[in-house]
Amino acid sequence: MASHLYDDIKQFDSRYRNLLTEHNRNARRLRDQKRAQGAAGDTRAAAAAAQAAYEGTVEALNRVDALIDQCIGREREHSDELRRQQLDLEGSFRAYEGIQQQYFAHAFPQADETFHYIMAHIVSEGGCLVCGSDAKGRAHDLKRQIAEGRCPVCDSPPDDQERVVGTSKVAAERVNRSQKELEAKRKAYQSLCDRRDAIAEQIGTMLDERRSLQEVLDTHRLKLAALEARLPASDAAISELEAAVKVGQQRVDELAKNRAEALRAFRNLMKRAGGLIESRHPRIKEHFQECVKAFLEESCELNYRERERIVGQSGEKVRFPGFDIMMTSGTFPDTPTARLSIDDVSESQKEFVDLAFRIALIRTASEGQGAMLVLETPEASLDSLFIYRAGDLLRDFATEGGPQGTVLLASSNLNDARACSQLPGFGLRV
Numbered sequence: 001m002a003s004h005l006y007d008d009i010k011q012f013d014s015r016y017r018n019l020l021t022e023h024n025r026n027a028r029r030l031r032d033q034k035r036a037q038g039a040a041g042d043t044r045a046a047a048a049a050a051q052a053a054y055e056g057t058v059e060a061l062n063r064v065d066a067l068i069d070q071c072i073g074r075e076r077e078h079s080d081e082l083r084r085q086q087l088d089l090e091g092s093f094r095a096y097e098g099i100q101q102q103y104f105a106h107a108f109p110q111a112d113e114t115f116h117y118i119m120a121h122i123v124s125e126g127g128c129l130v131c132g133s134d135a136k137g138r139a140h141d142l143k144r145q146i147a148e149g150r151c152p153v154c155d156s157p158p159d160d161q162e163r164v165v166g167t168s169k170v171a172a173e174r175v176n177r178s179q180k181e182l183e184a185k186r187k188a189y190q191s192l193c194d195r196r197d198a199i200a201e202q203i204g205t206m207l208d209e210r211r212s213l214q215e216v217l218d219t220h221r222l223k224l225a226a227l228e229a230r231l232p233a234s235d236a237a238i239s240e241l242e243a244a245v246k247v248g249q250q251r252v253d254e255l256a257k258n259r260a261e262a263l264r265a266f267r268n269l270m271k272r273a274g275g276l277i278e279s280r281h282p283r284i285k286e287h288f289q290e291c292v293k294a295f296l297e298e299s300c301e302l303n304y305r306e307r308e309r310i311v312g313q314s315g316e317k318v319r320f321p322g323f324d325i326m327m328t329s330g331t332f333p334d335t336p337t338a339r340l341s342i343d344d345v346s347e348s349q350k351e352f353v354d355l356a357f358r359i360a361l362i363r364t365a366s367e368g369q370g371a372m373l374v375l376e377t378p379e380a381s382l383d384s385l386f387i388y389r390a391g392d393l394l395r396d397f398a399t400e401g402g403p404q405g406t407v408l409l410a411s412s413n414l415n416d417a418r419a420c421s422q423l424p425g426f427g428l429r430v
Contacts, residue, residue: 010312108200281302370407371407
């Protein structure tokens with residue numbers, strides 16, 4: 001009965017705690033829904049305003065995205081056009097260099113082609129190939145001389161030149177015309193670069209604006225979600241929750257009642273058991289000392305004491321009857337001290353104390369009318385000297401019991417059957 005009540009208390013307690021947790025959760029939800037119903041009007045108004053702000057931000061974000069897409073398209077078009085103009089500009093520049101070389105070939109027909117190339121390189125503002133300087137001043141002078149038909153060496157005007165330079169004039173005009181076309185293409189290319197850079201800068205500004213709008217949108221989304229969470233559920237859902245809370249409360253109360261009844265019955269049972277054990281304490285102590293004195297050199301006795309223990313996890317305490325072992329030692333030979341843990345005694349002492357206590361309880365309860373004891377290898381942890389003593393104790397126990405007799409069931413290691421050899425009817429001696 002005690003075992004069944006103990007298990008019932010733990011089951012009732014476990015079910016009670018689990019159900020109480022669920023019930024409290026539903027009760028909190030119901031309280032929150034009731035509060036939400038009271039402030040539903042203000043919450044809905046705030047949610048509507050948050051929804052409007054959210055949708056307005058979404059529209060602004062969509063407009064910015066559309067503008068960004070347009071600017072990206074324009075930027076790509078400008079980039080494609082820049083690549084085309086760059087190729088055209090490179091072609092025009094190579095043509096301009098060829099015309100310059102032709103000009104200097106006409107102007108200096110006796111000079112080497114290397115000289116023509118060096119002069120053309122200076123005019124093209126590529127720098128001097130002889131000394132490595134940028135030679136911008138010389139390039140400006142050469143361009144002026146070519147434009148005015150002056151000699152690129154002595155700077156003589158056309159009227160002072162004795163040699164016929166008609167072909168040179170034609171070449172100079174081609175150089176001038178090619179230079180103007182090249183400069184026009186350079187200006188157009190640079191203008192297109194500036195426009196593309198402006199578009200790229202505009203895209204960067206709009207991306208910054210988009211990030212700001214996204215942050216605002218996230219803020220509106222969180223606020224709207226919080227407001228929607230504060231809105232009450234439907235009337236049907238609240239009614240269902242109320243019913244669940246009511247049923248849950250009834251089940252919690254029922255389990256609490258069952259647990260209380262089981263605890264009350266268990267306490268009464270432990271109280272009656274404690275009274276019986278306490279009334280027979282002297283007899284148990286007498287039997288125990290008769291058994292244990294055959295094994296231990298130390299003085300050992302029992303001390304009856306009730307102690308409180310928690311049953312389950314609800315914190316309910318029950319007083320249990322029990323015994324403490326009081327044993328002397330080499331340190332305290334005259335004063336027995338309590339041994340409250342199995343670590344306070346040796347392995348042999350633990351075996352003998354346990355065996356002596358069991359036999360003492362059985363002898364007290366059976367009152368000489370016979371009993372049964374089941375043991376598993378009682379000699380397993382004993383030294384050789386104590387094995388014979390354990391066999392003698394078990395023999396004495398097995399031979400008592402009056403007309404009903406006593407039954408002893410014990411397993412043993414037959415490879416070392418010294419304990420078995422002490423039992424009645426066992427003829428093998430090792």
